[in-house]
Amino acid sequence: xxxxDFLFRFLGLLLLGLTMDFAHGATDPLPSWNDTASxxxxxxxxxxxxxxxxxxxxxxxxxxxxxxxxxxxxGEQPLYFQLAFALDRVKALAPEHPEWKxxxxxxxxxxxxxxGALAGGEHAIAEMVMATHAGMTADEFAAxxxxxxxxxxxxxxxxxxxxxxxxPMLELLAYLRANGFRTFIVSGGGVDFLRVFAEEAYGxxxxxxxxxxxxxxxxxxxxxxxxxxxxxxxxIDDKAGKxxxxxKFIGRRPVLAFGNxxxxxxxxxxxxxxxxxxxxxLLHHDDAGREFAYDRESSIGRLDRGLTEAAKxxxxxxxxxxxxxxxxxxxxxxx
Amino acid sequence: xxxxDFLFRFLGLLLLGLTMDFAHGATDPLPSWNDTASxxxxxxxxxxxxxxxxxxxxxxxxxxxxxxxxxxxxGEQPLYFQLAFALDRVKALAPEHPEWKxxxxxxxxxxxxxxGALAGGEHAIAEMVMATHAGMTADEFAAxxxxxxxxxxxxxxxxxxxxxxxxPMLELLAYLRANGFRTFIVSGGGVDFLRVFAEEAYGxxxxxxxxxxxxxxxxxxxxxxxxxxxxxxxxIDDKAGKxxxxxKFIGRRPVLAFGNxxxxxxxxxxxxxxxxxxxxxLLHHDDAGREFAYDRESSIGRLDRGLTEAAKxxxxxxxxxxxxxxxxxxxxxxx
Numbered sequence: 001x002x003x004x005d006f007l008f009r010f011l012g013l014l015l016l017g018l019t020m021d022f023a024h025g026a027t028d029p030l031p032s033w034n035d036t037a038s039x040x041x042x043x044x045x046x047x048x049x050x051x052x053x054x055x056x057x058x059x060x061x062x063x064x065x066x067x068x069x070x071x072x073x074x075g076e077q078p079l080y081f082q083l084a085f086a087l088d089r090v091k092a093l094a095p096e097h098p099e100w101k102x103x104x105x106x107x108x109x110x111x112x113x114x115x116g117a118l119a120g121g122e123h124a125i126a127e128m129v130m131a132t133h134a135g136m137t138a139d140e141f142a143a144x145x146x147x148x149x150x151x152x153x154x155x156x157x158x159x160x161x162x163x164x165x166x167x168p169m170l171e172l173l174a175y176l177r178a179n180g181f182r183t184f185i186v187s188g189g190g191v192d193f194l195r196v197f198a199e200e201a202y203g204x205x206x207x208x209x210x211x212x213x214x215x216x217x218x219x220x221x222x223x224x225x226x227x228x229x230x231x232x233x234x235x236i237d238d239k240a241g242k243x244x245x246x247x248k249f250i251g252r253r254p255v256l257a258f259g260n261x262x263x264x265x266x267x268x269x270x271x272x273x274x275x276x277x278x279x280x281x282l283l284h285h286d287d288a289g290r291e292f293a294y295d296r297e298s299s300i301g302r303l304d305r306g307l308t309e310a311a312k313x314x315x316x317x318x319x320x321x322x323x324x325x326x327x328x329x330x331x332x333x334x335x
Numbered sequence: 336x337x338x339x340d341f342l343f344r345f346l347g348l349l350l351l352g353l354t355m356d357f358a359h360g361a362t363d364p365l366p367s368w369n370d371t372a373s374x375x376x377x378x379x380x381x382x383x384x385x386x387x388x389x390x391x392x393x394x395x396x397x398x399x400x401x402x403x404x405x406x407x408x409x410g411e412q413p414l415y416f417q418l419a420f421a422l423d424r425v426k427a428l429a430p431e432h433p434e435w436k437x438x439x440x441x442x443x444x445x446x447x448x449x450x451g452a453l454a455g456g457e458h459a460i461a462e463m464v465m466a467t468h469a470g471m472t473a474d475e476f477a478a479x480x481x482x483x484x485x486x487x488x489x490x491x492x493x494x495x496x497x498x499x500x501x502x503p504m505l506e507l508l509a510y511l512r513a514n515g516f517r518t519f520i521v522s523g524g525g526v527d528f529l530r531v532f533a534e535e536a537y538g539x540x541x542x543x544x545x546x547x548x549x550x551x552x553x554x555x556x557x558x559x560x561x562x563x564x565x566x567x568x569x570x571i572d573d574k575a576g577k578x579x580x581x582x583k584f585i586g587r588r589p590v591l592a593f594g595n596x597x598x599x600x601x602x603x604x605x606x607x608x609x610x611x612x613x614x615x616x617l618l619h620h621d622d623a624g625r626e627f628a629y630d631r632e633s634s635i636g637r638l639d640r641g642l643t644e645a646a647k648x649x650x651x652x653x654x655x656x657x658x659x660x661x662x663x664x665x666x667x668x669x670x
Binding site: 061064138182184191192195199205206207208209213216217218219224225227234240241242243244247248249250251252266269270273 | 396399473517519526527530534540541542543544548551552553554559560562569575576577578579582583584585586587601604605608
């Protein structure tokens with residue numbers, strides 16, 4: 001063999017290798033996921049349900065995937081982000097409410113005593129949420145929430161909350177959509193808060209967000225129609241409310257459900273009890289180094305029953321520590 | 336010129352003419368619409384809002400179009416079709432309810448006295464709807480409704496109800512979707528009834544149907560989860576409820592709204608009060624020959640205020656008689 005022939009062959013093989021590597025890299029839809037059983041379960045499910053000759057094939061109309069938001073698509077510690085928003089809004093609105101100085105839970109919060117403000121439990125939280133989420137039009141609320149999300153920083157990471165979305169989940173949402181799935185948020189959080197950022201953060205349009213809501217009323221103000229927000233609960237989209245919300249808003253049983261807490265238990269149960277191919281997933285926050293580690297004992301995002309029953313129900317427990325190469329969205333990346 | 340040359344030229348021109356005719360026919364997205372001002376308003380709106388250089392251009396995310404169902408996408412005379420379903424179900428369920436023999440409005444209906452059964456007005460109708468729409472699981476209800484829709488015939492046309500959808504509206508839905516619009520039903524009818532047929536009839540998926548609903552509850556029956564239908568109103572998606580339903584389910588103000596009765600007034604008002612390009616349309620049933628003629632005095636589908644105010648609000652009144660070349664979907668055609 002002439003030297004030049006050898007060189008050409010060598011270069012050819014090198015080029016082939018590079019091309020194959022590139023092709024492999026370019027076609028991995030989930031680069032932030034380690035090559036573990038969790039990733040293989042996801043890819044296996046998507047491949048089977050989108051391959052017409054596969055017995056698990058699903059027509060596109062049935063490819064509905066639902067995702068919890070807090071603790072599943074973005075963080076939820078040390079406080080639900082929407083609760084941080086409500087607390088900030090109480091402080092911002094305090095000058096208009098002199099009565100809050102002596103009225104709990106507002107009084108404690110305004111004195112800087114968060115623990116005291118939250119001591120009243122769900123009732124205290126509901127009071128602060130209503131005081132900050134109702135009594136304005138839908139457009140006014142959206143503007144306030146948008147402004148807060150654009151500027152407020154997480155106390156520990158000093159990132160904006162919208163920058164605390166999980167990169168592996170963004171990849172999963174995009175991968176599912178590229179395979180004909182429709183991706184929905186089904187969250188215990190407020191639907192009108194979620195809709196302010198879900199499209200930009202996750203590529204999920206407002207009509208694909210299901211959440212808790214307060215009542216609204218259509219009325220004319222000086223001749224212009226508005227949606228007025230009333231201080232009254234309309235729907236709580238949590239626990240057994242999640243399958244109800246899915247039925248109400250989506251109207252079809254999902255085939256894939258992804259949550260992270262016992263608030264998602266019924267959503268996974270409802271999804272995976274259907275006939276045919278189904279996939280239930282729970283994100284386990286076990287990564288104190290890169291994020292947080294909490295499960296059975298946490299007051300926020302408690303995962304107890306789900307962790308106990310996942311194996312027998314065939315649900316995949318995704319370990320943040322072992323299954324994710326990256327946690328947070330790279331700063332500055334776009335969707 | 337030789338005779339053969341002449342023949343070739345003649346054939347060439349003929350072929351060119353045929354080709355042009357064919358091209359014209361193939362590119363008219365609304366062949367069942369006459370070439371009137373209504374059609375021009377629709378095509379003008381879609382062209383302007385989808386042309387990037389046009390000042391009225393709308394990004395795809397904002398292209399939300401909402402449609403009433405009864406009297407807009409399919410017929411509604413002489414009775415709302417869902418009410419015909421409820422009445423048929425009362426008769427079918429009567430053997431299980433001996434008490435109905437002496438209980439109004441059931442007693443009158445079972446004696447064949449429809450007028451007597453409806454004499455109790457909304458309350459009587461609500462009783463019959465609850466008796467036939469609740470007390471079963473969501474899956475059971477869907478199966479019953481599907482079976483009825485597959486077989487029941489309209490008393491006058493002897494067509495199946497699902498064959499009484501309007502061909503020009505099917506073309507309009509397809510035309511909008513082809514131009515990046517998302518098409519929603521926003522109906523006073525029951526959302527779970529609509530979802531049984533909307534996908535096949537209109538190409539509108541369940542999550543793009545907004546309607547009235549009864550409460551549901553998630554529960555386990557012999558270990559299997561079900562959505563149980565409760566005899567309790569959850570939401571009435573009519574009149575001022577339509578903008579509320581749009582806000583609740585879609586979460587974004589539409590840019591196009593199409594209705595046919597005063598029950599759609601607020602939906603059109605809310606839609607067209609927004610900034611930028613907007614289109615409000617009302618179908619006027621003025622075609623006694625091919626369908627029905629009714630408006631200001633009708634108890635079903637009353638169109639009074641809308642007809643009075645359409646011009647000053649810039650809404651397009653579509654005349655079934657003048658604007659539509661065809662009314663009903665051709666039998667046997669598919670979507």
